[in-house]
Amino acid sequence: MSLAAEVGLQLGRLRLDVSLAAGGAEVVALLGPNGAGKTTFLRALAGLVPLDAGRVELDGVTFEDPVRRVFVPTERRPIGVVFQDYLLFPHLSVLDNVAFGLRSRGTGRKTADGRARDWLERLDLAAYATARPDSLSGGQRQRVALARALATDPRLLLLDEPLAALDASTRAEVRRDLKRHLASFEGIRLLVTHDPLEAIALADRLVVLESGTVTQSGTPAEVTARPRSQYVADLVGVNLFRGAAAGGVLSLAGGGLLAVADAAAGDVFAVVHPRAVAVHRQRPEGSPRNVWRGRAEGVELAGDRARVRVSGEISLVAEVTPAAVAELALAAGGEVWISVKATEVAVYPA
Amino acid sequence: MTRPRRERVPAALGLLAGLGAAFFILPLAGLLARAPWGDALTALSAPETLEALRLSLVASLTATAVSLLLGVPLAWVYARVEFPGRNLLRALTTLPMVLPPVVGGIALLLAFGRRGLLGMLLERGFGITLPFTTAGVVMAETFVSMPFLVLTVEAGLRSLDSRYEEAARTLGAGRWTVLGRVTLPLIAPSLFAGAVLSWARALGEFGATITFAGNFPGRTQTMPLAVYLLLESRPEASFILSLVLLAVSLAVLVGLRDRWLGSP
Incomplete structure (x- = not known):
């Protein structure tokens, strides 16, 4: 058959x-x-x-x-x-x-x-x-x-x-x-x-x-x-990037660098789940390796979570609690800081 | 505040509309009023009347059958096949709808008459003469009535969702099965309407018939011809026959009311 x-x-x-x-x-x-x-x-x-x-x-x-x-x-x-x-x-x-x-x-x-x-x-x-x-x-x-x-x-x-x-x-x-x-x-x-x-x-x-x-x-x-x-x-609801990986750093096709905890090399896809994206009003303390400034563009409620579109050097969607939306006043838009742990970036060959 | 109310008719408009309606109703009323109802049965049962009636029915039904046989394939081709000159051909085959029937009759004579293009061949080759025969009546009637069927059926085919036919094919139906079990049943209302329209047109045919087939009682004298001739000799009988034709026309109109008269 x-x-x-x-x-x-x-x-x-x-x-x-x-x-x-x-x-x-x-x-x-x-x-x-x-x-x-x-x-x-x-x-x-x-x-x-x-x-x-x-x-x-x-x-x-x-x-x-x-x-x-x-x-x-x-x-x-x-x-x-x-x-x-x-x-x-x-x-x-x-x-x-x-x-x-x-x-x-x-x-x-x-x-x-x-x-x-x-x-x-x-x-x-x-x-x-x-x-x-x-x-x-x-x-x-x-x-x-x-x-x-x-x-x-x-x-x-x-x-x-x-x-x-x-x-x-x-x-x-x-x-x-x-x-x-x-x-x-x-x-x-x-x-x-x-x-x-x-x-x-x-x-x-x-x-x-x-x-x-x-x-x-x-x-x-x-x-x-x-x-x-x-x-x-989009169907799955994750952030997808494509770029060239070398020495633990990914140069994205759309511009920007993303540190990854993966030894992959060459043309790769990288996925970041919106839940793994942290949003701050101030530059975060500590040493997350992926930190950049962005601008909150819009908030959508999805169940008990809120999805925030953030544009910046690397644009992506972050998922936060509705409480965080209020706390960070994200609905009003404005400058935010984004951080993503290198271990939260899943990399696989393109 | 804005509650629906009846439209007020401007006087002049109402007058003209009334005149327009009267223009149609008065002749019918005249026909009904002047018809010699007492002599109706005698007039109708006169041998020549029955003969004309019989011939009219036979010829018009045969013409309708021929129209279906040739017209449905023609409509199918118009609706489904794209070829250069399709619109021109459609216009030519629709022409009899607007052509004066007498002209149609003359054209038929020139083609199928004893000295016509094809008629000569037919007569010499096969000994077939068409003009001034019952077959000629059928031809004349088919000529003027088939366009009604073709146009109606073509419109039906065009509005048919051809995916039903595709569904039938995925179920293993070949061309003829699709045609017989899906296409034709789905356009049955158009087929019926087209056939009735063309039959009614054939039944009333006068000009092409008298030109191409002549006026021989029992052979080519149909009802409309008889009505016309009786008007001279026995007007009462012609009134009665007119009423018969009127009744038939009315029946057709009522029968197709959902299609053309709309249902209020």
């Missing part, structure tokens, strides 16, 4: 260049901001957007290879797709929607209906067989879409923002159900999302896509521990 895809294509202003391999044992989430090309990548795998270059191969069978002029049309690819707003056929009953794939692939009505009923049973939808999709709730529609995609026993299941169409109150529950159903499916599972929570909850492996290229991939723990782009750093 394996998917090997190298997708190269140009669609409007989007240049997509993604290489992705996936096996059956894991759920892969393609995570990225809007407009990064996630949906286009899924559509390319489905054969709905042709490749300019590259290759799509599933279990050793080539679906598409523009150089060798191979193109298996969408309807002959063993895939199942759950679309973002589900696209259930409004003129067909729930049962006919789920049986649609089987009927289209030549299964007789009786057999197709029987198997569709089994799927409805499995997804707790048996009572809605004769209902029209537009009479269902968002969560139910999502399950119908899943049943419809799975009914043909696809070897590759593609889900495009499977929870985006749901309101927040039902999302958690539907996500739990979806995780269970994904676990019981045997083929390759690839989902696309812009929601990091959704990606981390549902996937075993994240692939981060930004502006058409993969910037990072790995388990959710790996990705969140070592962000490799500003996008991921």
Whole structure:
């Protein structure tokens, strides 16, 4: 069970260049901001957007290879797709929607209906067989879409923002159900999302896509521990720097020096958690090695903590208690001193 | 303070609007008032009337069937295929909507008449004569009515979310399955409206029919032709037939009210 895809294509202003391999044992989430090309990548795998270059191969069978002029049309690819707003056929009953794939692939009505009923049973939808999709709730529609995609026993299941169409109150529950159903499916599972929570909850492996290229991939723990782009750093909520390390000092690409307790050398990323950033009104006593002046630019409350944006030679975000905001009068802005312990700077190769 | 109140109609505007409405209502009232209701049954059951009625129904329904068969693919091409000259071609095939029907009939004669471009070939090659036959009536009616269907169906196809068709393809549906089970059912309202409109247009067709197919009772004399001719010989009967056509038109309008009359 394996998917090997190298997708190269140009669609409007989007240049997509993604290489992705996936096996059956894991759920892969393609995570990225809007407009990064996630949906286009899924559509390319489905054969709905042709490749300019590259290759799509599933279990050793080539679906598409523009150089060798191979193109298996969408309807002959063993895939199942759950679309973002589900696209259930409004003129067909729930049962006919789920049986649609089987009927289209030549299964007789009786057999197709029987198997569709089994799927409805499995997804707790048996009572809605004769209902029209537009009479269902968002969560139910999502399950119908899943049943419809799975009914043909696809070897590759593609889900495009499977929870985006749901309101927040039902999302958690539907996500739990979806995780269970994904676990019981045997083929390759690839989902696309812009929601990091959704990606981390549902996937075993994240692939981060930004502006058409993969910037990072790995388990959710790996990705969140070592962000490799500003996008991921923002999602995780840490300060990310890049620079050249030598002799325990990091020369940042954006200017400034950062002392680190790491013997790394060369092009590296450095992460500083906002909690590890200390903010003072006066130049701190003692000898922290990283001390610089900055200006408090804004304060945001995040739960029981406050996040302060500080601009300076090295700009970053510091996390302090709301009490500290009051004590230091940070909300009013103004000059502050920043200190970061060298041991709090996590460094890893770029 | 600002509670909604009825718009006050300026007198001049109200007068003109009333005249405008009367202009449509008076002829209808005249038709209803002058119709010899007592002779209605005799007029309607006269053999030539029944013959014209039968021919009208057969020809207009056949024209609608032909319009569906040729017009739906044409609408599909207009809506989905980009090719140079598409707008020009669409304009040409829409022309009969604005062309005087008599001109349409003459054009048909020049193309399919016995000495027409194609008509000559058809007659010499296959012994087929189209003008002044029932087939000619169907052709004339199709010529003037098909544009209504094409435009309506094209609009339906354009407003259809084509991602439904993509969803069907990911489920293994080939072109024809997608067309039959997704596309056409989803544009069913447009198909229905287009077919009814073009049928109504075909039923009322006069100019192109009389020019291209002539006026032979039983063969090419449809209701509108019969109405016109009866006006000379038996005006009462022509009133009754007019009422029949009026009733049909009204039924069409009411049937499509959600689409064109809007629901208040």
